[in-house]
Amino acid sequence: MSSSSAAPGRGDKAEKTTMRDALVAAAFRLFLERGYEQTTVDDIVALAGVGRRSFFRYFPSKEDVVFPDHERCLADMTGFLAAGTDDDEPVRRVCDAARLVLRMYAENPTFSVQRYRLTKRVPGLRAYELSVVWRYERALAEYLRGRFTGLRDGILRADVIAAAVVAAHNNALRSWLRSDGRDDAEAAVDHALGHVQSTFGATPVPPAGGEGSEDVVVVVARRGAPLWRVVQELESTLGRG
Amino acid sequence: MSSSSAAPGRGDKAEKTTMRDALVAAAFRLFLERGYEQTTVDDIVALAGVGRRSFFRYFPSKEDVVFPDHERCLADMTGFLAAGTDDDEPVRRVCDAARLVLRMYAENPTFSVQRYRLTKRVPGLRAYELSVVWRYERALAEYLRGRFTGLRDGILRADVIAAAVVAAHNNALRSWLRSDGRDDAEAAVDHALGHVQSTFGATPVPPAGGEGSEDVVVVVARRGAPLWRVVQELESTLGRG
DNA sequence: GCACCGGTGTGCACTGAGTGCCATGAAGGG
């Protein structure tokens, strides 16, 4: 990448600034100055010094300029999922796929934080973000459906796990964004996804040796006790930190 | 215009067709005839015989006319959750709240099926529906957050469970809608939500008597076995059908 | 030199959603 262009706060057009990046930069400067709805597309193209028609050549709608790299990230995710093998533990695989999204956010912390503050305030952008997140969730669910074919309630299980993974990821992502990018994003998402993996039966770390997988664990539970408590018990007993 | 019922297929209660209902009826007739995007607001108001300005008085946007009763349903849900007591098992409570939504769909099967076919084809409507679903999910998550205060990872757990409940509900709802409303919606959603309840530790049926809760169950599991298999074992052992 | 490209950026006119403002007209209460 050529420096940190495309992120707001950078206005130089020196060497390789493409028109698309210039539009994103101009748009964010105005969005942050006077707000999203108070900024028209004409304002953006005027600041970027390009024609109005060109804006819509690069971005199908005004909202798209706020999420310039999700399309690529979604393609990365589907590619990552397609590149897996049958040996992969399915839940672990989708968790790793979710980590790709977090990494994209973490690549550009200031940009991500600014965008977060924007989407939090503007309902239209929130709706747009939901549709983006929905496509990620569908990608995960489709992968899991494929891996769960034949299992009892395979489709249901796939949809539920995909939703849980996305929710956990977003939970970690949002808390990181609220910290203005100061917290450790990777650690937060690892924790959140670890929670999901424990819940949905992924062995968080596949058994290292062959012999350990034959060990036997005995759990005693009171009938009527909340099942998640029993699961917690199992988690710790099975060695999950 | 006034002879046409409020919702396509059903108009039992109101002798007096209100303007809002007339607009919904006219809109759906046109949407189904020539498609959503091919229908302008002017077309709708012309068919309904009212002024264009009145449309936007009742519906803030063209999309809102497709989901005329979600606002009320959302209010019902928040009311239902607020009416609960501390004795309620939290997961069961949010599952019951989700059932309210299904019930709203099931009240008007033909209308729901038509709308489903519409939203499936029109990206803009899908995005709108996502924002509606998101508000339901937030309502559930907020309730759970309140119930989980003090618990380890309470917020995370609340968000994940809310997402799982919504996903399971939507899974059942969609399969019912795809059956053109012929399947048993209640049974489908019971099955899907039962799955979630089992996974997240709600005792699907609270212990009936006091004595049963002291029974002891022993589970033997191989270390390294998928946790969800162990949970399945637990489910059947604990007596959940 | 010429004609002929495809790709990229632009200008223009148009549709359609959504908004603000004000006129109208029908209750309804004094």
Next chain:
DNA sequence: CCCTTCATGGCACTCAGTGCACACCGGTGC
């Protein structure tokens, strides 16, 4: 009877998004 209130309708306006045609530019063949 007037006066207020409220629901409605009409009008003009902004702005997002689209279709179309034109201009510019580097390259290719003749």
